[in-house]
Amino acid sequence: MHREFNQIGRDLFLQGLNSSHSGNLSIRLGDRLVITRRGSMLHNLKETDLIETGLDKNDSHIALASTEIGVHRSIYKNTSALAIVHAHPVYATALSLVEDEIIPIDSEGQYMLHKIPVIGFEHTVGSDEVARVLPEFLKEYKLIMIRGHGSFATGQLIEEAYQWTSSLENICKIIYLTRTLKGEIKETKSEKYTKW
């Protein structure tokens, strides 16, 4: 388990999807969950950086858990997710500040994700509001963006949630790059995904 967390954490950092101490990962084990330690460096996780605690009930380990533990718990309790990746992808975060939803314009992104909702909150980190609202979106979408903050992606496996996060950043880089170009986009088939 440690190896899997460490590999995904490292790759998130190397891809620029997290800064040195940002983001968190978790998996669900029935009525327990394993989540990264608050303030841990995802690109260099030690075994002691993986904190196991209850899905419903606290135990003493809660003192070490990520500040986003409440959001993770809420997602697990309200969806069938078995893994969560929370990251701070730069291009996606930038785009979330100017869009209400992210519609991929590249073919791969359209296949994979169709549409990524962007949700704005007064308090974005570890808030009850986020914990309450996020699962409702994640019942329908694989991942969502919190405006100006970062992404939450779910999957059956942590690798799967990582894939959606990585895809999201690729989608946003392509959107960003095409917007800096002067030419018109030749195909506009992405428009239909607003209805997804």
Added chain:
Amino acid sequence: MNGWTGKIARVNLSNKQIQIEEPAAELYYQYLGGRGLGSRILWDEVNEKVLPLSPENKLIFMTGPLTGTRVPTAGRFAVTSKSPLTGTVFDSNSGGIWGARLKKTGLDGLIIEGQAAQPVYIVIDETGIVVKEAGRLWGLDVPETTSAVQAVEGKGYSVACIGPAGENLVRISCIMNDNTRALGRGGLGAVMGSKKLKAIAVKGSKSVGIADKEKLQFVLYETNKWLKASPVTSQGLPEFGTPVLVNLFNESGIFPSYNFQESQYDDAENISGETMAEKLTVRKKGCYGCPIKCSRETRTARETGAGPEYESLWALGPQCGIGDLEAIAEANYLCNRLGLDTISVGVTLGCAMELAQRNIYDSGINFGDAGKLLQIINDIAYLRGAGADMAEGSRSLAQKHGAESLAMQVKGLELPAYDPRGVQGMGLGFATSNRGGCHLRAYMVGPEILGVPKMVDRFSTHGKAGLTIFYQNVNAAMDALIICRFVGLAVSEEYFARLLTAVTGINYQPQDLHVIGERIWNMERLYNLREGFSNRDDILPDRLLTEPVKNGPSKGHVVHLEPMLEDYYRFRGWSKDGIPTEKKLAELGVI
């Protein structure tokens, strides 16, 4: 209603009364159709006092909300009953065109109850339902029955029927539809036979109501993109049929042979998908609305028929130490004609062969006896000689000779073509399956071998309980819709939630399908507990728990069931004894 017709017919064969019922909309919403609605009706109407082959048992034919639409593979239907082989709640589903035709008569399903005094068959079309005398059909095999019914009713009728095996109450008999498609497992053919019901012919042309045609078109387009993009659904299965799995699983060391004494088969290449395509295949065939077309019309030197599919190929082949492709194909044709479950027949034969190998009981057939296959299969269907014992299934056969551990079964249902010692999650799936040793409930070879959605360590038990539950729930919902399992290898439940929303006009989110699947799973568990099953029945044959694989990629492995099972009960929200808690049942709205 859109998607559903809102009508279910109830046919009592004892008094010939026919009623059309309109179940509550809430019941449709909570259980969808197929396996879901079937299990719920069985829970409400067939209690623990009812014997499977008595008139009080019911046979519930059910379509789903997508049946008869343009959704890929949505031509399927399910039959649910109390199984005479396992004693559990049991559903089996099938493709072909029968399900779509039933739906197009204006019915979502059909509940058969009672017992006819003399053999009968049922005709359903848009004008109504008629029960007809079937004395002259009794004794005919499946193709003969189908032709005879169509000769009277017309070629446009699709026929589901039993063969001689079902008539003779063989506990490993099946119901066949459209000649070559099978509601294969659990002995449902015997339930139909006990009711003296030989066949059901259906013909309909009514359209299924679609709430949002534009949305359906859009989501179908996106769904088909994935089916075309996946090499499994766009190349492997279309090119080689289900036997494409033979080489893949043999190379992984999960392709059992000689009654699971080995986990590979030396002559696998001779019976592979590639060899079958070259030597037997005449043409590809597909079910209603299926773009994959994994079925095969085949020809041997002597006969033409359908299949064998992967499981049948294995059961009548390597499981019995037989690698003669033509002999396997002809044995498969015969099972189809007689209405026998090819998996249970093959595994029961393998059990008999090992009993002979160990000098416990000599039924006259040994591993590798390809030339005796046809005779013994006929003997099973007609209850002759040693075949009469085999007709009761492998567990009964092995128990009779004091060697129950040699029966490769769970809860009485013979195991399919995967050695779980090399796929731990599959082992947990077999042990906890509500209908016994079934691969389709969790189908953990998806993540463990095929890498769908991602490859996991197949020898590890870590995380397998959670994944198994995830797939058991999703697949229960897919069986309620009803969608072919192969589509799930390319398309996630997200798409089916959107398709269901477009068809019904009711907003279903992907998460709703998980909850529906979990509800069905707990419902079925509750049914089995009421029948007297317990956590002691969530077990695998001793061999798989104690005898390490001798050779190949899975060498040295056994199934480590105990730790996975502990997690499984806990993760399901059940007691340590595997009993759903009242809290869980209330949360799911089961009670």
